[in-house]
Structure formats: C-alpha cells, structure tokens
Amino acid sequence: MSDLLPQDQRAAFRAKAAAIDHPHELIVDALRAVQSHHGWVPDAGVALVAELLGVLAVEVEEVATFYDKIFRRPVGKKVIHVCDSICCWAGGGEAIAAHLQQTLGIGFGETTSDGMFTLLPTCCLGACGDAPAMMVGLTTHGRLTPESIDRILAQYRAEAAG
Amino acid sequence: MPTLTIDNREITVPEGTNVLEAARALDIVIPHFCYHEALGAVGACRLCAMRITDGKVSGIQMACMVRAKDGMIVSTLDPDAVELRRHVIEWLMTNHPHDCPVCDEGGECQLQEMTIAGGHGNRRYTGKKRTYANQDLGPYIAHEMNRCIACYRCVRTYRDYCGGTDFGVFGSRDRVYFGRVRDGQLESPFAGNLVDVCPTGVFTDKTFRFKSRAWDLQEAPSICPHCSLGCAVVPGARFRELQRIRAGISPEVNGFFICDRGRFAKGSTNDPARPRQPRIDGTPAAMDTAIETLRTRLAAVVARYGPQSVALLGSPHASLEAAVLLRDWAQSLGTTRLVYTAHAEQDRAARITGARLERHARSLNDIRGSDLVVMVGADPLAEGPLLALAARQAVRGGGQVAVIAPQPVELPCRASQLILPTEQLDAALHCLAGGAATTLDATARQQLEALREQLAGAQRPVLVGSSARLGGRGVNTLFDTAEALTTPERTIGVMMLLQGPNSYGGAMLAGRGPNFDMLLDGIEDGRIRALVCLESDPIGESRDPARTQELLGRLDLLAALDARPTATVARAAIFLPTRTGIEADGSYVSNEGRLQAFARVMEPGVPLRDTSPAGHPPREFFTETPGSEPWPAWRVFARLLGRSEDLAVLRREIADLDPRFAPLAGIRPEAPGSRLTTTPGLPHYQLDREARE
Ligand code: SF4
Ligand code: SF4
Ligand code: FES
Ligand code: FES
Numbered sequence: 001m002s003d004l005l006p007q008d009q010r011a012a013f014r015a016k017a018a019a020i021d022h023p024h025e026l027i028v029d030a031l032r033a034v035q036s037h038h039g040w041v042p043d044a045g046v047a048l049v050a051e052l053l054g055v056l057a058v059e060v061e062e063v064a065t066f067y068d069k070i071f072r073r074p075v076g077k078k079v080i081h082v083c084d085s086i087c088c089w090a091g092g093g094e095a096i097a098a099h100l101q102q103t104l105g106i107g108f109g110e111t112t113s114d115g116m117f118t119l120l121p122t123c124c125l126g127a128c129g130d131a132p133a134m135m136v137g138l139t140t141h142g143r144l145t146p147e148s149i150d151r152i153l154a155q156y157r158a159e160a161a162g
Numbered sequence: 163m164p165t166l167t168i169d170n171r172e173i174t175v176p177e178g179t180n181v182l183e184a185a186r187a188l189d190i191v192i193p194h195f196c197y198h199e200a201l202g203a204v205g206a207c208r209l210c211a212m213r214i215t216d217g218k219v220s221g222i223q224m225a226c227m228v229r230a231k232d233g234m235i236v237s238t239l240d241p242d243a244v245e246l247r248r249h250v251i252e253w254l255m256t257n258h259p260h261d262c263p264v265c266d267e268g269g270e271c272q273l274q275e276m277t278i279a280g281g282h283g284n285r286r287y288t289g290k291k292r293t294y295a296n297q298d299l300g301p302y303i304a305h306e307m308n309r310c311i312a313c314y315r316c317v318r319t320y321r322d323y324c325g326g327t328d329f330g331v332f333g334s335r336d337r338v339y340f341g342r343v344r345d346g347q348l349e350s351p352f353a354g355n356l357v358d359v360c361p362t363g364v365f366t367d368k369t370f371r372f373k374s375r376a377w378d379l380q381e382a383p384s385i386c387p388h389c390s391l392g393c394a395v396v397p398g399a400r401f402r403e404l405q406r407i408r409a410g411i412s413p414e415v416n417g418f419f420i421c422d423r424g425r426f427a428k429g430s431t432n433d434p435a436r437p438r439q440p441r442i443d444g445t446p447a448a449m450d451t452a453i454e455t456l457r458t459r460l461a462a463v464v465a466r467y468g469p470q471s472v473a474l475l476g477s478p479h480a481s482l483e484a485a486v487l488l489r490d491w492a493q494s495l496g497t498t499r500l501v502y503t504a505h506a507e508q509d510r511a512a513r514i515t516g517a518r519l520e521r522h523a524r525s526l527n528d529i530r531g532s533d534l535v536v537m538v539g540a541d542p543l544a545e546g547p548l549l550a551l552a553a554r555q556a557v558r559g560g561g562q563v564a565v566i567a568p569q570p571v572e573l574p575c576r577a578s579q580l581i582l583p584t585e586q587l588d589a590a591l592h593c594l595a596g597g598a599a600t601t602l603d604a605t606a607r608q609q610l611e612a613l614r615e616q617l618a619g620a621q622r623p624v625l626v627g628s629s630a631r632l633g634g635r636g637v638n639t640l641f642d643t644a645e646a647l648t649t650p651e652r653t654i655g656v657m658m659l660l661q662g663p664n665s666y667g668g669a670m671l672a673g674r675g676p677n678f679d680m681l682l683d684g685i686e687d688g689r690i691r692a693l694v695c696l697e698s699d700p701i702g703e704s705r706d707p708a709r710t711q712e713l714l715g716r717l718d719l720l721a722a723l724d725a726r727p728t729a730t731v732a733r734a735a736i737f738l739p740t741r742t743g744i745e746a747d748g749s750y751v752s753n754e755g756r757l758q759a760f761a762r763v764m765e766p767g768v769p770l771r772d773t774s775p776a777g778h779p780p781r782e783f784f785t786e787t788p789g790s791e792p793w794p795a796w797r798v799f800a801r802l803l804g805r806s807e808d809l810a811v812l813r814r815e816i817a818d819l820d821p822r823f824a825p826l827a828g829i830r831p832e833a834p835g836s837r838l839t840t841t842p843g844l845p846h847y848q849l850d851r852e853a854r855e
Binding site for chain 2: 043046056057058059061062065066067068
C-alpha cells in the first residue's frame with residue numbers, strides 16, 4: 001500500500017479535495033499520480049484515491065475503467081498505443097500494427113517477456129496529420145514505417161538499459 | 163400548454179412534456195428503452211426515433227429528447243424513422259446471447275417486445291460476440307451481463323433515485339459493464355428495483371429463478387403488508403406458492419418502486435410452519451364446528467359473567483373489513499372491551515394520529531415534493547423504507563431533510579442530524595413550536611431555533627414522526643407543533659409512521675375504547691374471562707410479554723384467529739386459521755388515512771413443492787386441496803354475525819352504516835385508494851380520559 005503514492009502527494013490531494021466543491025474533478029489526476037508512481041492502478045489504488053478524495057470507490061472505478069490510458073492491470077515499462085482510427089488506417093495503420101506485433105512477438109493487450117513493452121490499440125491520437133501514428137508512454141511518434149518503428153523501439157530499449 | 167400533431171392526431175400537453183410522453187397520451191407507443199417515467203429521459207439507447215415534419219427543427223430526432231412545442235408535426239410512422247429504429251435494435255442485439263429460453267425475463271421482456279416492434283427478426287451479424295463475467299450480487303438478485311443493452315436505467319435507479327453507493331457503470335464503448343466494484347451482496351435496501359427497471363434479463367429475482375414463466379403466474383393488484391405506508395405491489399403465485407412480488411405503480415404512494423422487504427419478505431403465505439387446521443382444545447376440527455364451538459363457549463362465558471367479561475383484540479395487520487366486523491361483533495355481544503393493538507402506547511399514538519391528522523395529512527408523493535422534511539424520532543429505513551426514498555427525492559428536488567433522533571438515522575440522502583435522547587424529543591418539538599424548552603442545552607436550542615426559522619420559511623414542510631418512538635404524548639406534541647407553525651398561507655404537513663398496514667383503520671374503529679393494558683388489568687382482577695385475538699399475538703406484541711403470558715393462562719377462554727404460528731396461537735383453546743392478504747380480498751387504511759384495496763392472488767393451500775417435494779404430483783388423491791382450510795378473517799365474523807358472506811355486500815353495508823368508510827362501497831384494487839376523512843377532532847385529552855374510564 002505504501003508504494004502506491006508518497007505521503008506528501010497524499011496530503012496534497014487530501015488538501016485539494018477538501019478545498020473544492022467537486023472533489024470528483026481530481027479523480028483522473030489522482031489515478032494518474034498513482035499510476036506514474038506505481039506503474040499501474042491496483043484495486044488498492046482505487047480504494048486509496050476514493051479515500052483521499054472522499055468519494056465512492058465505485059465512482060473512482062468508473063473513471064478508472066472508462067479511460068484506456070489508466071491501467072488497471074500490470075503493464076510493461078512502456079505502453080505502446082497504436083492508433084487504429086480512420087486516418088491511420090488509410091495511411092497503412094494495419095501494416096504498422098502487424099509489424100509491431102511481429103517485432104515485439106506479442107498480440108494486443110500483451111506484454112513482452114522482458115517486461116519492456118505492452119501493446120494496445122487506441123482510437124485517434126490527434127496526430128492524424130502525421131498518420132500512421134503511435135504513442136509510447138506519453139510521447140507521440142508519427143509517419144511510422146517499419147524501419148522507424150524498429151529505430152524507436154531500439155532507442156527505448158537502450159534508454160531503459162542505460 | 164403546447165398543441166402538437168402526432169401521426170395526424172392533435173394533442174395538447176403540459177409544458178415540458180417530451181414527444182415520447184405526448185405520443186403515449188395518444189396511446190401511440192414509440193419503441194424505447196432508456197426513457198422511464200420515474201427516471202426521465204437521457205437519450206442513451208437511440209431507439210425512440212421519429213420525424214418532425216414541420217416546425218422550427220425538423221428531421222429525425224429522438225422523441226424522448228425533444229420537448230413538445232406548439233405547432234409541431236410529428237410522424238412516428240415515417241419510413242426513415244422506422245428503418246432507423248430497426249437498425250438500432252439490430253445493433254443493440256448484436257451481442258445479445260439469444261438465450262430467451264433460459265432467461266427469466268422471457269415473456270415480460272421489453273427487449274423481446276421492442277425487437278419485434280422494431281421489425282428485427284433475423285440475425286445478420288455473424289461475428290464474435292462480446293461476453294462478460296457475471297458477478298455474485300447476493301441471494302436476491304441474479305446478474306447476466308451479456309443481455310445488457312446499455313440503457314443505463316439500472317444505474318440511474320440504483321444510484322440517482324435510490325441513493326445506493328455500491329453499484330455503477332464501468333468501461334466504455336461497447337463494453338460498458340453494470341455492476342459492483344467487486345462481487346458481493348448489493349447494499350441498498352432498494353436494490354430489488356433493478357429487477358423491475360432493467361428492460362432485459364440482466365437483473366432478475368434470484369428467489370424466483372427458474373420457478374415460473376411470467377404468463378403462468380397468478381397475479382393481482384395488492385398492498386404491501388410489511389409497514390404502514392401501503393405501497394402497491396403485484397404478487398405472483400403458482401402451484402399454491404407465493405413465488406415473487408414486484409412493484410405496483412401508485413403515483414401518490416410508492417410511485418414505481420418498493421423496498422426490498424416488500425419485495426423479498428413473503429410473510430406467512432408459504433411458511434411450512436403455518437397453522438392451517440382449525441383446532442378445538444388441540445384437536446383438529448372443521449371450520450364450521452370450530453366457529454360454532456367459539457360461539458357456544460363465548461355464550462357460556464357471557465351467561466355466567468356478563469357480556470363485559472369478553473374482550474376482543476384486533477390487529478394492525480388485519481384487514482379493515484375484518485376490523486369493522488370485529489367491532490360489529492363486539493356490539494352484538496354487548497362488550498365495549500375492544501382493542502386494535504396489543505401495544506397500548508402505539509395504540510394511543512395511532513388514535514391521536516387518526517383524530518388529529520385531518521388537513522395535515524400528506525402522501526409519500528407530497529414528501530417527494532416537499533422543501534423541508536423534519537423527522538422527529540423516526541427511523542424510516544426500519545419503519546417505512548419508502549419514506550426514506552421519498553425524502554431522497556425531496557433532496558434531489560432541492561429540498562432539505564432534518565433529523566432529530568436519539569442516534570444518527572441512516573438515510574439515502576443528505577440530512578442534518580440533531581442527536582437528542584428520546585426523553586428530550588418532546589421538549590425539542592415544543593422548542594420548534596416556539597416554546598422555551600429550558601430542559602435542552604444551549605446548542606440544541608440554537609439548532610432548533612434555526613430549524614424553526616427554516617420551517618417558518620418553508621412552502622411545503624412536513625413533520626415526520628413515529629408512533630413507536632414518540633408514543634402518545636410525543637405524537638400529540640408533534641401535532642401541537644404542526645398546528646402552532648401552520649399559517650393561513652400554508653399548513654404544516656404531518657406523516658406519522660405507524661405499527662402496521664391497518665393501524666390507522668384500527669385507530670378509527672377503536673375511538674374511545676380501552677387499551678390493551680386495561681384489558682390485562684381486567685383479566686388480572688377477574689372481570690375479563692374470555693379473549694379473542696384477531697391476527698394478533700399479545701404474548702409477542704404487548705409491552706410486557708411475560709405478564710401477558712401469565713395472565714392469558716388465567717382466562718376461561720382464549721381463542722385465536724391467525725395465519726402465523728404464534729405463541730398465542732399455540733396456547734389458544736380454539737384456533738381458527740385465517741388467510742393472508744395473498745389469499746383473500748380486503749383493504750387497509752395506510753398511515754396517511756388512505757383506504758386501499760388488495761385482491762386475492764390465489765386460493766390457500768400447501769405449496770405443491772411441499773406436498774410433493776420430489777417434483778412429482780401427489781400420488782394420493784383428495785377432493786379438498788391440502789391446507790385450504792383457512793378463511794378470510796372477515797368471513798369468520800360474518801358467519802358469527804349471521805351476515806352475508808359476500809364481500810361486496812359486506813363492503814356496501816359497512817359503507818352505509820359508517821359514512822367514514824363510504825369509499826369502501828365502490829372500492830377497486832386496481833384503482834388508487836382514497837384518503838378517508840378522519841374522526842372529527844376528538845381532543846387527545848378527551849381520548850385519554852375516556853379511555854381510562
Ligand atoms: S443492465 Fe439492464 S438496466 Fe442496466 S443498462 Fe443494461 S439493460 Fe439497461
Ligand atoms: S415501504 Fe413498507 S409498504 Fe412499502 S414496500 Fe416497503 S415494507 Fe412494503
Ligand atoms: S486517426 Fe490516427 S491519430 Fe487520428
Ligand atoms: S428512449 Fe429515447 S433514446 Fe432511449
């Protein structure tokens with residue numbers, strides 16, 4: 001439980017929630033704080049957010065499960081969201097997705113055995129002008145080709161190793 | 163009041179009505195799922211398409227999301243609208259498991275009806291279906307998420323209307339999930355309403371699971387017997403078993419919903435321990451013989467000790483018809499020793515309520531529309547759960563709830579809580595009325611004065627009390643307070659939670675008679691030699707069970723009529739089995755003085771599953787149904803009185819003889835009841851004094 005969120009952040013959320021009329025506004029922020037600290041949001045994280053903000057656990061879970069960028073299961077160090085919406089599809093998104101699956105050796109919803117990457121489909125990333133696109137962690141990469149993907153993945157692996 | 167044209171017919175509707183409701187007023191049903199009268203419109207299911215052919219906005223619109231406007235021309239038969247509805251149904255059905263043959267909703271399923279109405283008869287979708295894992299939601303409600311069409315009615319009912327906190331909607335897109343964070347029993351005391359509101363088979367009654375098809379049930383409009391509020395219910399029976407209960411619709415009382423006690427507590431109807439056989443001195447007898455024995459033995463007591471040696475005890479649970487005939491029987495015997503509850507204090511409180519409610523009477527619907535509800539000593543979730551639900555609607559509508567009680571009172575809504583010991587509730591009421599209330603501490607006084615201000619400013623205020631907590635004195639003070647704060651502009655409303663479904667009717671009949679404690683004194687000093695108990699268990703229900711038990715042993719004759727296996731029934735020399743409200747027609751007067759009838763759902767008899775537990779029909783044959791001996795209590799008295807045993811005739815006679823019960827003459831169980839005019843203002847002190855004499 002202690003590694004979910006540092007004490008100072010807990011105190012900060014408690015104070016903020018007490019000061020505003022609608023503490024529900026803070027649910028996303030609090031979930032993201034737990035996620036960036038712990039990697040993903042376990043059941044105890046949902047309970048913690050509810051307790052910090054003084055809202056119902058069910059209300060936190062509703063938000064947590066609505067957004068596909070809140071992870072309610074363990075994920076790899078980096079999560080790859082590859083876009084499957086219309087512009088990316090028109091720009092060869094299916095081939096990009098296939099290439100990712102092949103190089104990583106995993107299907108959608110799976111994590112590489114070294115725990116480095118989790119692959120997920122996503123709807124439009126707002127990078128349609130740079131289609132096809134994907135997001136790794138919080139960084140968006142556009143105009144993807146199989147070559148650029150290999151390069152990007154190698155870079156992340158190197159960063160993680162180094 | 164806009165006037166619009168729907169399918170070439172004109173209709174004028176109140177401002178704010180949506181097109182779906184306007185069409186329904188013309189008996190045109192536009193297919194829909196997410197709209198529900200009690201929950202309103204949210205435009206979630208996209209099914210209720212229609213075309214506006216003329217007016218400011220035109221084109222295909224969702225009927226539930228468009229307000230009726232003057233001059234609007236609407237077509238629900240427009241080919242595009244019809245086609246859109248067909249497609250919507252088809253995609254709502256893509257993931258449906260097509261498991262109607264094993265679904266309890268089948269036969270009363272809005273999804274089945276709308277699928278047919280929408281013209282979707284053939285599945286074209288051949289892809290994989292999305293499936294869900296179901297949750298264990300406890301012993302009462304089954305969960306089958308694959309049948310969901312995402313209309314959101316459940317979560318709107320559970321969370322918004324009922325104030326539940328452990329149910330919600332998870333996920334997004336075509337994989338939204340309605341349930342709890344984790345498996346476990348639903349916590350809301352109104353959870354059972356999920357069964358009624360879900361238009362598909364996601365939430366079904368687990369206690370009813372796989373027992374019957376809806377069309378095989380015997381159903382009839384009825385009144386819940388489990389508290390004094392008188393909610394409308396529709397019990398369903400089959401094979402001589404009460405199998406399920408669903409909510410009835412009664413706009414002035416429960417609206418569309420009931421509590422879980424009303425839905426899942428099936429009372430004595432199916433109870434295997436229920437006494438069904440008349441008995442004389444422990445020996446089984448025929449009903450006729452038992453009644454005649456009661457008559458002759460009572461006559462012997464009267465001959466020896468005089469008519470006043472006979473005492474009659476009615477019940478808050480017996481029907482009004484039985485209660486009236488009990489009074490008539492008392493008169494014919496020549497005794498005035500007639501009481502309608504074994505609890506003397508509750509009796510006093512109920513009689514004062516009957517005498518003083520008058521213009522203060524408020525319905526649950528009035529509570530829902532109140533701007534200030536003040537609860538004094540009442541615990542609605544325990545004593546009348548729908549009152550708690552009504553209070554929540556008052557808060558949702560911008561009203562406020564204030565609680566004054568000996569311990570914090572749990573409610574499904576925001577409420578201020580002032581904690582005062584029971585002995586100080588009376589003083590608190592005085593203080594609300596403007597009295598000095600010197601016995602209260604300063605903070606309490608301050609809060610009460612603030613509340614008094616609030617009451618003074620409220621437009622539709624209601625004081626809520628409880629006969630159990632306040633007793634006669636407190637109830638009286640509560641009415642004093644209501645009088646004191648009433649102004650020519652507006653009356654302070656009162657709702658008093660009473661003991662049982664016909665406490666009010668009993669109080670009207672008890673009038674100036676004695677209370678049960680006086681009867682006990684009479685037994686003690688030998689003036690009373692015989693006691694007849696109508697669906698009442700004085701040993702279990704009086705203020706002093708030990709004393710009661712001891713004194714009942716001294717009687718020359720104890721007789722009991724009941725459907726329950728009570729301690730009093732066990733001791734009675736003459737026992738007459740009676741029918742429950744499921745097995746007989748009758749009526750109750752609810753705590754607001756509303757007379758409501760219930761209809762017989764089935765004939766009495768031992769449920770088939772008990773007579774033939776192996777599932778095979780019985781191999782022995784009788785001409786009589788096993789366990790069918792019980793009579794409606796009113797019929798027993800009609801026999802004793804030599805009156806008609808036809809309820810319609812009896813009701814007319816009662817209405818003729820006692821104008822207070824005039825509405826009984828034409829009463830119909832499917833119609834909303836009518837509020838009776840109360841016993842005209844018999845001051846409480848007079849009630850008390852006369853009762854003591
Ligand atoms: S569970 Fe029933 S009520 Fe709830 S959204 Fe699904 S179909 Fe509608
Ligand atoms: S509130 Fe009372 S009358 Fe209504 S359903 Fe519940 S127990 Fe029955
Ligand atoms: S469609 Fe892929 S980023 Fe917009
Ligand atoms: S009933 Fe109108 S959109 Fe569902």
